[in-house]
Amino acid sequence: MATLQKIRSKGPLLVIVIGLALFAFIAGDAWKIFQPHQTKDVGEIDGETLSAQDYQKLVEEYTEVVKFSSGMTSLNDEQTTQIKDEVWRSYVNNKLIENEAKKLGLTVSKAEIQAMIDEGSNPILQQTPFKNQKTGQFDKDMLKKFLVDYSKMDKSKMPAQYAEYYESMFKFWTFVEKNLAQSRLAEKYQNLISRSLISNPVEAKAAFEARVNTADYLVAAVPYTSIQDASIKVSDSELKDLYNKKKEQFKQYVESRNIKYIDVQVLPSKxxxxxxxxxxxxxxxxxxxxxxxxxxxxxxxxxxxxxxxxxxxxxxxxxxxxxxxxxxxxxxxxxxxxxxxxxxxxxxxxxxxxxxxxxxxxxxxxxxxxxxxxxxxxxxxxxxxxxxxxxxxxxxxxxxxxxxxxxxxxxxxxxxxxxxxxxxxxxxxxxxxxxxxxxxxxxxxxxxxxxxxxxxxxxxxxxxxxxxxVNFSKETYNKVYNDFSQFIAANPTLEKINANAEAKGYKLLERNDLYSAEHTIGGIKGTRDAMKWVFEASKGDVSQMYECGESDHLLVVAVTGIVEEGYRPLDVVKDQLKAEIIRDKKAEKIMADIKAKNLTSFEQCKTIPNVVTDSVKHVSFAAPAYVSAVRSSEPVLSAYASIAQLNKLSGPVKGNAAVFVFQPFNKERLKEVYNEKDEEQKVKNMAARTVSRFVNDLYIKANVKDKRYLFF
Missing domain, CATH: 3.10.50.40 (Chitinase A; domain 3)
Structure with a gap:
């Protein structure tokens, strides 16, 4: 019992200790959405499904952990939404790693978990209430004492709130113990990948030189904004060619929907x-x-x-x-x-x-x-x-x-x-x-x-x-409701809504690339049913009117397009490609005009039409240059840092925001001593920082399906 007394002396749980807030740890009605007979799945990972019931259990488990650790007795809508997303994200990541670890024979034994507990340094353990009051650090003896007390606990002989507290504490620890195993397995898998990344003396030397050789530039830039977009013509064949060249960049792994909608907020009258x-x-x-x-x-x-x-x-x-x-x-x-x-x-x-x-x-x-x-x-x-x-x-x-x-x-x-x-x-x-x-x-x-x-x-x-x-009255709501209902009845198609919404005082809003993993339409609360409809409807369909928000919004939605899983169609990415072609054509024109001037000095660069000048210092191959005159990061200047000749004017080069002509006026080598082992380790560490991206690759490979929108 002494262990419990120490634990109960911490933080917001104090209210429970003195019996001032006799609240129960119960989930709100928002969670009670699944019926025992339901068999639908909320998701799929590498062919393995997660049932609605199992997902619900995970959500409830994590909800209790959050409430216990924070001292809260209930959660608002935003918090419950965050919990649902975090549960799904953690489940997917853990399942992806578990599947790969199984193929490789990676496991986590009970002895390893016990060793982590004995050591007590894992960040997860530091978030538990089992802490030494003097040091503030995890105390394994407090944990052991609690587990012994719990195993001997007789609920019938202790006050209800004490028994409830013990039970909540035990569930909290069970969750922590499970997470220790999952985090350890992820750590093993990540270490296996990072250890496969090696460096060599040639790479280390190149990285060192890229960092220590710096240059200061005088820069003349002609921004692309100096040429009107309308003056540049882009053909369909040019768009198609660029699309085919960059097609892999437009691969979409989850279906999305394009919609138009009218959101009517009911406001109080005078x-x-x-x-x-x-x-x-x-x-x-x-x-x-x-x-x-x-x-x-x-x-x-x-x-x-x-x-x-x-x-x-x-x-x-x-x-x-x-x-x-x-x-x-x-x-x-x-x-x-x-x-x-x-x-x-x-x-x-x-x-x-x-x-x-x-x-x-x-x-x-x-x-x-x-x-x-x-x-x-x-x-x-x-x-x-x-x-x-x-x-x-x-x-x-x-x-x-x-x-x-x-x-x-x-x-x-x-x-x-x-x-x-x-x-x-x-x-x-x-x-x-x-x-x-x-x-x-x-x-x-x-x-x-x-x-x-x-x-x-x-x-x-x-x-x-x-x-x-100051809330709206029932009469006010009914009037807004009836007016909007009549509008929808008179305009049952997307074409009619497009044509008549503005005249009736309704603003037609648009949203492209709406994904099922999102929770609202237009940031409006309570639009789950509308979201479900969107992903079950066909292109051109118009929804019924939904009452949503906090009973103060009316919504109608129309599906204007469906972007299916796979390569995004050309017409969807057309504007993006067109902007790139326009930029490239502007660059070609500006570069041709500059070359025709046969410039030999930086002073002559100042006579270029629409030119802006600037100076950029301490540019290295390893550090991208930022040109404040055009408000843009320009890697092209960094690329020239190690090879540009001092006081020699460059030819025009294409950048992100402008065409540049530059002249190095100072070159400097940082006063660092080359240490081959240290540099090799830096290269390895840099590569290791990218290892975390492996989860994204596993996600794509596992063909993850998120169907939670059917339930939430």
């Missing part, structure tokens, strides 16, 4: 805003006459800021409230007023203000017996013993309490959803004086708390806040 304003005015009048139960009153207003009978730091309130609190008199009403930043009407009443310690050091004992009567009797006995001078730490150990003093701040409750029991505990704790003890009765247990120290005195406020968002 009538809606006036109604909310009147409602807040009426509540404000009532607020002035409330005598005691502000918790109930504020709840009836449906304010965004719930009231708890506690003192809060000013920063715990919304920004607009915090900015006005100091200038508001105790007992007076401020408002109502409109806050444009969050689109709310507001009023508030400062009930009290005090200077109080924000950090409390305390220790506590939780007393729970078979019945409420026995719990009360035992708690009273313990409390009276402490009040009579008995040692708190000794009694705490006897009742599995927390003998070590711990620090807590008001951040433990500020911004949290609090029950009446939570408020009771926090209020008691923060109102106790140093060395004072309290016996707090709760339905499930008694908590005996003793304050050891206090610090960080600051101003605290007790404020009743009415904050209501």
């Amino acid at each position: 009538t809606d805003k006036a109604a909310i304003e009147k409602e807040v005015k009426d509540y404000t009048t009532q607020l002035a006459s409330v005598a005691g139960d502000y918790t109930t009153f504020i709840r009836t207003t449906e304010s965004q800021v719930p009231f708890a009978d506690l003192f809060y730091s000013k920063t715990a309130f919304p920004t607009d409230i915090a900015a006005r609190v100091d200038s508001s008199a105790i007992g007076q009403i401020y408002g109502p007023y409109y806050n444009q930043a969050d689109n709310t009407f507001n009023s508030f009443k400062v009930l009290a203000k005090q200077s109080a310690a924000d950090s409390i050091q305390f220790r506590q004992i939780q007393i729970a017996a078979a019945t409420p009567e026995k719990t009360k009797a035992l708690a009273d006995s313990v409390y009276n013993a402490i009040k009579s001078g008995s040692d708190f730490a000794t009694i705490a150990k006897k009742y599995n309490g927390t003998p070590e003093a711990q620090w807590i701040t008001s951040q433990a409750y500020e911004g949290a959803s609090l029950t009446a029991d939570n408020v009771k505990l926090f209020s008691t704790l923060f109102n106790l004086g140093v060395n004072e003890t309290a016996n707090v009765a709760l339905p499930q247990a008694n908590i005996i708390m003793q304050v050891v120290d206090k610090k960080a005195v600051k101003d605290k406020y007790k404020v009743a806040v009415i904050k209501k968002t």
Whole structure:
């Protein structure tokens, strides 16, 4: 049990320790989307499928790990989406490596995992709660003690939250142990590849010379932007020839869709805003006459800021409230007023203000017996013993309490959803004086708390806040809904939508290359059903109207094109190829004009039409040159660094953003001594840094299919 006490003293889990937040680690309804009878797969890797049920289990497992390690009790939509993506990415990467490792006979034994645990230096272990409080490093003895305690745990003889905590901790460790094995296997495979990369004295010497030989240039550049694109003609045959030359660059391994869509956001009308304003005015009048139960009153207003009978730091309130609190008199009403930043009407009443310690050091004992009567009797006995001078730490150990003093701040409750029991505990704790003890009765247990120290005195406020968002009414929504429905009914085809959307006040948006691994259309929440439709529809199809966002968006989608897996068609990459041909033709024209001038000095370069000049220093073959005059990185200048002759004007050369004429005015060799072994190692290290790209090659080879859009 002592191990658990140390672990529970860390971070946000403190709230759980003192029983102030009795939340369960449960997944939200968003996860409950799979039915037991479903057999569809969410993906495929090298012919091996991952079922929806198995993927769901992985997601739930990682969700519990995230909540446990962060101290959160629930996750928002963005966090759950990130978890789903991370689970899929990790599963794919691990499966790819496992398949290759199996062919090579690479394995990770239990003895290796135990050796990693004994050594304790792996970064994964450093992220666990099993840390030495003095060093902050992973402590294998704490882990061993926990595992022994868990194996002997009798849930029926310990408080529910302790048992739950142990169970969550064990699941967390199981996840860590699995990840240790996976990371070790990946490390072995990567080392096998990197060790196959070697260097030699010739390569090492060349790399050294490329780095130490530098040049300073005078640069004259004629930007491609000096010639209008419209003046350059590009034929279909030129496009086709370049496409065939670069076809492999346009290989697409996942199908994508091109769409057009109309997103209608429902906004409050002037009538809606006036109604909310009147409602807040009426509540404000009532607020002035409330005598005691502000918790109930504020709840009836449906304010965004719930009231708890506690003192809060000013920063715990919304920004607009915090900015006005100091200038508001105790007992007076401020408002109502409109806050444009969050689109709310507001009023508030400062009930009290005090200077109080924000950090409390305390220790506590939780007393729970078979019945409420026995719990009360035992708690009273313990409390009276402490009040009579008995040692708190000794009694705490006897009742599995927390003998070590711990620090807590008001951040433990500020911004949290609090029950009446939570408020009771926090209020008691923060109102106790140093060395004072309290016996707090709760339905499930008694908590005996003793304050050891206090610090960080600051101003605290007790404020009743009415904050209501200006939302649209049902009538407003129905009007927007009906108008848009009529438009869709009258324009059921893409051609008609294209022709009539603007005239009806709707903006037709376009998105090319939408992939099924994405989660939204146009960044709008709740568009999963629309995404699923897009990837099941045919070119030219128009969807039904979807209600999405946070019940404030209406959406219709049309599929304008399907880019299938394989080589992207010429018409899809046409603009990209055309831009390259135009650039090359501009370069040819500019270079021909410069050559015709027979320039012999850099001063003459300044007479070139549309020229810009600059100087670039310390250019080497190993370091790309950046020319600020054209705002572009220009590797062509780096390529000439080791061979260009001092003070000799170059001919025109084609760069990324311009045609250049340059003249080296200084060449320098860095003062480095060549060390063959060191240089060979640098070359090997450089090559090794590219090894991580092997996963992409394995991904392509394994023909990975991501069909999660069918479920999420």
